[in-house]
Amino acid sequence: EDxxxxxxxxxxxxxxxxxxxNCSYEVTNFRSLLWYKQEKKAPTFLFMLTSSGIEKxxxxxxSILDKKELFSILNITATQTGDSAIYLCAVEGSAxxxxxxxxxxxxxxxxxxxP
Amino acid sequence: NAGVxxxxxxxxxxxxxxxxxxxxxxxxxxxxxWYRQDPGMGLKLIYYSVGAGITDKxxxxxxxxxxxSTTEDFPLRLELAAPSQTSVYFCASNRxxxxxxxxxxxxxxxxx
Numbered sequence: 001e002d003x004x005x006x007x008x009x010x011x012x013x014x015x016x017x018x019x020x021x022n023c024s025y026e027v028t029n030f031r032s033l034l035w036y037k038q039e040k041k042a043p044t045f046l047f048m049l050t051s052s053g054i055e056k057x058x059x060x061x062x063s064i065l066d067k068k069e070l071f072s073i074l075n076i077t078a079t080q081t082g083d084s085a086i087y088l089c090a091v092e093g094s095a096x097x098x099x100x101x102x103x104x105x106x107x108x109x110x111x112x113x114x115p
Numbered sequence: 116n117a118g119v120x121x122x123x124x125x126x127x128x129x130x131x132x133x134x135x136x137x138x139x140x141x142x143x144x145x146x147x148x149w150y151r152q153d154p155g156m157g158l159k160l161i162y163y164s165v166g167a168g169i170t171d172k173x174x175x176x177x178x179x180x181x182x183x184s185t186t187e188d189f190p191l192r193l194e195l196a197a198p199s200q201t202s203v204y205f206c207a208s209n210r211x212x213x214x215x216x217x218x219x220x221x222x223x224x225x226x227x
Contacts, residue, residue, distance in 0.1 A: 042218035
């Protein structure tokens with residue numbers, strides 16, 4: 001059974017701090033790892049990582065994947081109150097040679113940024 | 116573009132009642148999914164579809180049914196509601212492999 005574990009489960013920081021969120025996984029026939037940000041409603045897409053060691057970056061957010069050690073990290077620098085959200089990690093695997101992928105989500109990390 | 120639209124936004128059901136959660140997308144995506152999200156548990160896949168007329172079970176399909184008669188619509192049916200089905204339900208779609216999911220805004224369902 002595919003498994004994704006995120007840590008920490010919750011994190012409280014002050015504006016300006018840097019945070020690192022962790023995601024480890026076990027999945028059959030790995031295809032990709034995705035990070036989502038969820039505020040009050042639907043998760044919104046942040047990054048997709050398919051190759052090991054390549055950093056994806058968007059403004060203050062960056063992420064890297066280690067396919068050998070089966071984990072990914074999401075870094076947020078100079079945090080702002082608007083970064084407060086649940087951050088979800090999901091891994092896409094393929095089931096027995098079929099052409100589609102299925103996402104397995106971690107529990108999420110609840111990030112709270114205080115002014 | 117509206118993206119993925121879910122209705123209703125909220126619903127309270129009594130035990131044993133049935134209902135259909137509606138989901139429609141206007142992005143011409145072949146792949147559609149239903150997830151449920153419980154507090155502290157992440158999202159769990161209920162059912163998915165790779166195209167009109169094709170559906171398959173996900174991780175937690177018991178108590179649910181789906182159909183996919185068109186590319187745009189993917190309704191989720193609860194036949195005999197149980198308190199364990201109290202959750203937030205998300206519909207999502209994508210183009211297929213290596214493309215991110217686009218989520219609807221969710222339906223918050225309470226079964227009492």
